[in-house]
Amino acid sequence: MGTVVVGLNTLENCRAAVEWAADAADRAGADLDIVCGVQPPPVVDTWSVGYGREVLDQLDAAAREELARARDLVRDRVRGEVGVRLVHDHPRPALLAAARGADLLVTGARPHHRLRSGVLGGLQLGSTSLYAAGHAPCPVVVVRGAPAEGARDLVVGFDGSPAAVAAARWAAGHAAATGGRVRVLLVQDPHRDGHRAGSLTAPVLEGFLDALRVRVPGARVSASVVRHHHPEDVLLEASGTCALLVVGARGHSALASALGGCTSHAVLHQAATPVAVVPRPAPV
Known part of the structure; x- marks a missing residue:
């Protein structure tokens, strides 16, 4: 930095x-x-x-x-x-x-x-x-709020998109520098995300984490898959026990996280801990 x-x-x-x-x-x-x-x-x-x-x-x-x-x-x-x-x-x-x-x-x-x-x-x-x-x-x-006392871990909202991948990579680097751990949290809405639920499974996440550990040596990362009708509720609950909640931004035309505009809006307005918004890298 x-x-x-x-x-x-x-x-x-x-x-x-x-x-x-x-x-x-x-x-x-x-x-x-x-x-x-x-x-x-x-x-x-x-x-x-x-x-x-x-x-x-x-x-x-x-x-x-x-x-x-x-x-x-x-x-x-x-x-x-x-x-x-x-x-x-x-x-x-x-x-x-x-x-x-x-x-x-x-x-x-x-x-x-x-x-x-x-x-x-x-x-x-x-x-x-x-x-x-x-x-x-x-x-x-x-x-907009202080992290939980003693908290050093990060939670990353993830859906497999390039924006979410960028967010997870940034979170791993930040956690490696601060001594924290990263929890990659895939929240799937059975109604909205049903068509892609089969492609983003726990084994796929584990493969991504293995690649992330190689990319960021020393990174301590884990993953969870949660099925819930309201992804923002799951992330907001997770924000109460982490040091930083991380989401990805799809682009610069509007605020839209890797989990959807409504979710990002709720997270930014209501999270109990600081929120990091990571932009998607520009195409090479």
Whole structure:
């Protein structure tokens, strides 16, 4: 790994993501790049030019203060360099630009500000995190909850597709670096996946795992096949006991995991642990 990028709006909202990114960078011996996007206010007419500049200056000052606080928080936790960057652009393109050439992009969630399901508070996934997970050129980790205490193992949602294969390979490399294990979880919906259930059997999975162990020496991997009408429920339950839940992204036109758009949407919004979305490699 060379660089881990983490998006920041305020440290209050992104503290968990910044700390997770710092720990990931330190384990990999990578640099940490903390990025904050500030969109300049629109100029309505010639009379608003000066006002727009004043607003931008205020936004800049606030963003630089947040970046400094974030850097001070994790400076001693990372062996590599800890840099901060203020980008005058909307957070979405700012993060995507920063992710080019990076090995990992980390984003967070923001607090709820209204009552949901009778509970005040909690975290919700912002549009920027969803956009990054569906469009970034590198793996994206969305941190909306802390992993279970002491957990180091990873769970990979798998269906045999190229996107799922990429996710499993990335998870094996990440686990080998962190001392964790990987559980490749094939969740088959009897209704939706019945036509392909015969091709993705336990022996086929074991063959894939053997190849994965050769590809990533030292990787500790296992597989499980679960038949369930709601794959997202199985993955969400697994997220409660793992350090990281990993899914694959089919492409950049929309967020769609290796297990289907509805499943990925549920996992990203409800998982109890950080979620990694791994893009499918570009064709050679």
